[in-house]
Amino acid sequence: MTRKDNNPIVSLLSRIVSPFIMLFALYVIFHGHYSPGGGFQGGTMLAAAVLLIRLAAGREISQLQFKKSWGTPVGSVGVFIYFFTGFLALLMGGNYLDYSFLPLGLEAPVTRGWGILSIEIGVGLAVMGILVAIYDDLLEGEPND
Amino acid sequence: MHWQLEIVFFIVLITTAFIALDVKNLLVAVVTLSVFSFISALLYIVMGAVDVGFTEAVVGGGVSGILFIVLIFKTSRRSSD
Amino acid sequence: MKYVNYLILVVFAGLMIAASDNLPNRGDANAPANREISPAGSKGAAYYYIQNSKTDSNTDNMVTVILADWRGYDTLGEETVILTAGLICYLLLRKRRKTDDTKR
Numbered sequence: 001m002t003r004k005d006n007n008p009i010v011s012l013l014s015r016i017v018s019p020f021i022m023l024f025a026l027y028v029i030f031h032g033h034y035s036p037g038g039g040f041q042g043g044t045m046l047a048a049a050v051l052l053i054r055l056a057a058g059r060e061i062s063q064l065q066f067k068k069s070w071g072t073p074v075g076s077v078g079v080f081i082y083f084f085t086g087f088l089a090l091l092m093g094g095n096y097l098d099y100s101f102l103p104l105g106l107e108a109p110v111t112r113g114w115g116i117l118s119i120e121i122g123v124g125l126a127v128m129g130i131l132v133a134i135y136d137d138l139l140e141g142e143p144n145d
Numbered sequence: 146m147h148w149q150l151e152i153v154f155f156i157v158l159i160t161t162a163f164i165a166l167d168v169k170n171l172l173v174a175v176v177t178l179s180v181f182s183f184i185s186a187l188l189y190i191v192m193g194a195v196d197v198g199f200t201e202a203v204v205g206g207g208v209s210g211i212l213f214i215v216l217i218f219k220t221s222r223r224s225s226d
Numbered sequence: 227m228k229y230v231n232y233l234i235l236v237v238f239a240g241l242m243i244a245a246s247d248n249l250p251n252r253g254d255a256n257a258p259a260n261r262e263i264s265p266a267g268s269k270g271a272a273y274y275y276i277q278n279s280k281t282d283s284n285t286d287n288m289v290t291v292i293l294a295d296w297r298g299y300d301t302l303g304e305e306t307v308i309l310t311a312g313l314i315c316y317l318l319l320r321k322r323r324k325t326d327d328t329k330r
Contacts, residue, residue, distance in 0.1 A: 032287065076309065116291070
């Protein structure tokens with residue numbers, strides 16, 4: 001983070017561990033229908049995987065993975081996915097956030113399941129983007145962050 | 146149901162809370178606070194609220210510790226009292 | 227000063243223990259929050275959730291259905307709170323390079 005010399009053990013271990021954390025986070029998001037978990041937990045674990053690389057490797061290498069200016073737009077896109085899923089149901093003639101009116105062409109319970117998956121993805125993107133953005137804003141202006 | 150396990154968890158919980166209040170080095174306090182969050186997540190899971198325990202483990206043990214460490218490195222290291 | 231802190235802690239712990247004395251036991255089937263029929267005589271909310279979560283949304287996890295489908299407005303408000311926190315951090319902590327003419 002603020003240290004100049006890189007410890008090779010910490011750097012190598014963080015690079016090995018971080019993709020597996022991301023894989024488990026995607027499992028938590030997409031398997032939230034059947035097991036404990038969901039968008040919030042999975043998004044926080046995605047943010048933790050990104051922040052692990054940021055803590056261990058320093059500025060230049062972590063910018064290759066997730067740029068500093070991407071955090072707030074990714075969070076806004078996540079909230080927009082959530083909002084637009086509810087608004088699409090409103091446009092198709094139902095109540096706001098009533099997923100059985102989504103235009104998927106399936107029966108009502110299956111459509112509601114897919115609507116739940118859509119908003120879980122939105123929640124995960126929002127939480128991940130905002131947590132990484134808060135970290136980057138806190139370290140803004142450091143010489144070697 | 147698992148009351149022996151819960152008593153062990155409560156004892157460790159209160160001990161980590163007092164260590165986090167008492168210690169001078171703020172980095173040690175942050176790590177002890179993460180341990181506190183993790184033990185409370187285990188307590189939630191023993192009580193049957195698996196989703197709440199998962200959220201507590203991920204947020205309290207992962208991200209809030211990282212943010213506290215960033216704030217400590219941006220300010221001075223040791224406590225003043 | 228330290229002893230005052232510990233005194234406040236002990237008094238607060240005693241207060242919490244005394245307040246938790248009248249709560250029902252955990253997992254008590256006869257507690258009003260866990261009963262199928264509410265004290266007013268109607269079916270409770272938990273009864274509807276447990277009976278209809280699988281047939282309504284084709285989802286096994288009851289907590290996901292409650293958080294994302296039936297209480298969707300709540301989760302939308304939560305996301306708005308998180309987005310607002312991120313935007314406030316952006317506005318307070320990010321330095322504006324274009325309009326900043328004084329060197330600091």
